[in-house]
Amino acid sequence: MTRETLENRIAGKEKALDKLNKKMDRILKAQESGWENNPYYYNERDLQYTQRDIEEAKEALAKYKDMLEKEIEKESSRNVKVLVDFLENWKAKTIEYFRAEKAKYDEALKEYYAKDKEYCEKYNSRSRLGLTREEIKALDKEHREYKKNFNSRWSYVTQFNHGSKGWDETMQRDIEIEKNRKYDDIIERTNAIVGTITDASNLYIGSKQDLNGYIIGERGKAEVRTIGAGGYNIQRFHFRTLVLEMK
Numbered sequence: 001m002t003r004e005t006l007e008n009r010i011a012g013k014e015k016a017l018d019k020l021n022k023k024m025d026r027i028l029k030a031q032e033s034g035w036e037n038n039p040y041y042y043n044e045r046d047l048q049y050t051q052r053d054i055e056e057a058k059e060a061l062a063k064y065k066d067m068l069e070k071e072i073e074k075e076s077s078r079n080v081k082v083l084v085d086f087l088e089n090w091k092a093k094t095i096e097y098f099r100a101e102k103a104k105y106d107e108a109l110k111e112y113y114a115k116d117k118e119y120c121e122k123y124n125s126r127s128r129l130g131l132t133r134e135e136i137k138a139l140d141k142e143h144r145e146y147k148k149n150f151n152s153r154w155s156y157v158t159q160f161n162h163g164s165k166g167w168d169e170t171m172q173r174d175i176e177i178e179k180n181r182k183y184d185d186i187i188e189r190t191n192a193i194v195g196t197i198t199d200a201s202n203l204y205i206g207s208k209q210d211l212n213g214y215i216i217g218e219r220g221k222a223e224v225r226t227i228g229a230g231g232y233n234i235q236r237f238h239f240r241t242l243v244l245e246m247k
Helices: 003-032 044-076 081-124 133-153 167-194
Strands: 197-199 203-205 211-217 220-228 239-246
Touching: 003 044, 044 167, 081 133, 081 167, 081 203, 081 211, 167 197, 167 211, 167 220, 167 239
Parallel strands: none
Antiparallel strands: 197 211, 203 211, 211 220, 220 239
């Protein structure tokens, strides 16, 4: 969960908790009057449920605040420069790649719309064209398969069509999140081997923009080695970083 998401959830829980506390004040006031001064018609059940809701909101708020504190700690620990540089380079190339693919997708989408229009015109004219039931079924099947294949083919581009932001802004945000996730993953795997990192000066970025070298920690050394990892439509920027204990 990102820092922005956590901050939004904390603000939401604080607002909800404030409303619940005000509701509780009204309920207690009504209870003190023997439920006579009670414009909202509260009763003991409302008191019990509101107490429960307040406790649950407090627990959720505490959980989100703890998660935010840990996320802030992670952000402040993202200070291994060579690793930051490596991932910033990965981020830049990834953004460049997706923008180029988005341009290809936009062109393919024009062709898709043209074929979709052709299908709709033919389907709407099926009676005039004298199409049989079998021919109509075949036409529908062909269109469904074309739509399915198109959506599958370009899903790696359309994955950024979510949320309230535009495609490019969402893509950049998601890549930034993934960059931070990769950083934390490498550091956490390194910490599991060497403990607290004391020296990362022996890491270097190779001629192929790969991250290599070793890290020294409280409990020893860990080798860092980057290898390419294949995959459909992601060959240019996908990689695996190995973190291995050094004897």
